[in-house]
Amino acid sequence: MANLTLIQAVNDGLRTVMKADDSVVVFGEDVGPKGGVFLATEGLTADFGESRCFDTPLSEDGIIGTAVGMAMNGLRPVAEIQFQDFIFPAFDQIVSEAAKLRYRSGGQYTAPMVIRTPYGGGIRGGLYHSQSGEAYFAHTAGLKVVIPSTPHDAKGLLIASIQDPDPVLFMEPKALYRSVKGEVPEGEYTVDLSTLRTVREGGDVTIYCYGAMVPVVERAAAQAAEQRGIDCLVVDLRTLMPLDEEGVLEAAKQTGRVVVVHEAPRFCGYGAEISALIAEHCIEYMEAPVRRVTGFDTPFPNTLEHHYLPDDRRVLDAIESVYDF
C-alpha cells in the first residue's frame, strides 16, 4: 500500500497497465516528456519510450479519431483530452463513431479505448477550464462514463476502464488531483464499473454524488449528524453510464428522502435522471420531494466560482429541507 494523491494514483494505474499490456498506448497534447499539464503522465515517456507515450498535434478531433482507428486495429489507446472543456471538437468522434461502432457494425468492429480528461471547477479556471459535461456523454448509448473520487478508485477504475471492451470516458475531478490522499494497493487491481460505493451509512437521508462533490457531501453529512443528528447515506455513483440502477433504487428506498448533488448545470443534468428513476420505480417509498443541489444553468463563472459550486452549506440546507419536509 502506498499513500498517494488522486493524480499519483492515475499515474500508477497507467504504469500498471502499460507494464502488463504492450498494446496500451498513451497519447494527447503535452502528455509526453512534459508529463501532461497536471503531470498525470509524468515519467511515462522516459520509462516506456516514445512509442508508448507520446505527444500529438494539437487537435482533439484528431486525437480521438486516430484513437478509434487504433482501437479498431488491435491497440488499447488511452487518449488524454487536456481539459474536458476542450473535448467538444472531438464530440462527433466520441458520440457518433466510438460509441456507435459496435452497434452499427453488428459487433464486427469495436473501439475499446479510454479517453481521460480532467473536469470540473474550483481552480479559478473560468469558463473553459472548469466545465462538467458528463450529462452530454451519459446520454450517449455505447459510451461508458466513469468518475472516480478517491485515489483507490481512480487507479482501480482506470485499470478496469482500459481493460473494458467498450469505449470509456474517464473524467478526473481536477479539484481533487492533489487535495485528496489515500491508500492505494500496489500492482494490478480493478474496481468494477457500474457499481456504486457507499461512502457513509445512514438511515435518514440518501445523498447521491460523484467526483469532486463527494468530499463536499461528506462534510455536509458530518455536519448534519453533528448539528441535527441526521444520519445520511452517502452514495458515490462512480460510473454514470451504465448506472448501477439497482443500487441507486435500493439506496433511495432505505431512507425515502433524497438529495442529488453535482456541480454541472441542473437542467437535463445527471440529477434529473436520478430523480426520474426514483419517481418511476420507487415513488411509494418517498417521504419528501427529491432535492437537487447543482451548479447554475449558466456558463461557468470565474470570480464567483465558489458561489456557483455546491458547497457544504448548500448541501446541508438541502439535507435539512428533505428531512424536515
Add this chain to the structure above:
Amino acid sequence: MASALQILAPDGSVVGEPPGLSDEELRGLFVHMLQIRCMDGRMLKLQRAGRIGFVGTATGLEATLVGAAAPLRREDWLWSGLREGGAAVMRGLPLAEYVAQMYCNANDTAKGRQMCNHFQHKGTNYPSWSSVIGTQITHGVGAAFASMRRGEDTVHAIHFGDGATSSNGFHSGLNFAGVWKVPAVFVCTDNGWAISVASSAQTAASSFAAKAPAYGFPGIEVDGNDVLACQSAMSDAIERARRGEGPTMVVLKTYRMLGHSSSDDPTKYRADEEVEAWAKRDPIARYERFLTDRGVISKGERADLEAQLLVEIDAVIHEQEAAPPMALKTLVEDVYAEVPYHLRREYNDFIAVAEKLGHAQPGDGAFPL
C-alpha cells in the same frame, strides 16, 4: 485536366505507360467495372420498386473503385465512404452480403443497423463508414499507426470524396498522417459534386492534390475515368507506403453520372451539357475499346458478360427477398459487449407489449434481469 495522369485517352488509345498486368488481370478489371454498373442498375430498380430504401450509385466511377482497389492485398485496409461497395465486392465481400446490406435484412452482417450503402467486410479489412463526412479519415490514420507500430507492412487506403476535403477529419487525418508518417494512401474521389455543391466551390486552393504538400507528402491528380491510370497511380502510392516512405494523396478526377442518391434530382443544380460531356468520357466504354483493340475481349463480349453478371445478381436478390425477420433482441444488443441492466429492462418492457400485440417472434424472448 492536362496535369492529371492518363494512360488511356477517352477514345481508348494508349497515351501513357500501361501497368504490367496480364491479359487475365486486365480482363478481371473490366468484369469488376461491369459488375458495379450492373449492381447499380439492379439496386436502382429495387429502390424504384420500393424493395430497398436508398441507393448511392457509383455509375461513372467504376474506374476509380476498381483501379484504386486492384493493387491492394487482402490484408490491407480499405476505409470507405458512400460509394466504395463495388471495391469491397471485388476484394471479397460476398455478393449476398452486399445485397443483404442493401435490404438491411437479417442476413446483413451489421444486423440492419445502418441504412443502405454502408457495407462492411471484416475478412478484407473493410469497415463501414458512419454517414458523417470525413470521420473515417482519422480512423484510417490511427489504424495505419497501429499496423506500423506492430512492424507490419499493411497499407491503409482511405477513401473520401471532394466534399470531405473541407471536413475536420481531412485536416486532422492528413496532418497526423504526415507527422507520424503512417502507411496510408488518401484516395480523394473528386466526382464533381458533393450532393448539389460543385467541387470547385469546396476550396480556393489550385487543386485538391495541392493540399497534400502542406501536410508534408505528395499529392497527385489522376484521370479517374481511366482505370489503368488509377491502378498505376495507386500501385505506386501503395508500394511507397509499404516501403515505409509515408503517405500519398491520390486525387481521382471523375464524374458522378447520376444523382447523389436515389433521393436526389441532379437536374435541379447541374447542366445537361456537363453530364453529356462526361458521358463521352465513360470509363467502361474507354476501357472496352482498349481491351478490344488489344484482343483481350472480343467485340460484343461485353453484352455476354453483363448478361452473366445480371443472372448472378438476380439469383442473389431472389435469395435475399426470402430473408427471415430480424430478431427484436437486436434492438438492444451490441450497444455494449454485454447488455446492461437498463437496456434489459427497457427491452423487457417493450417485449411485454410486443407479445401482447402479437408482434414478437420465437427467439425474441425477454432478457433475464
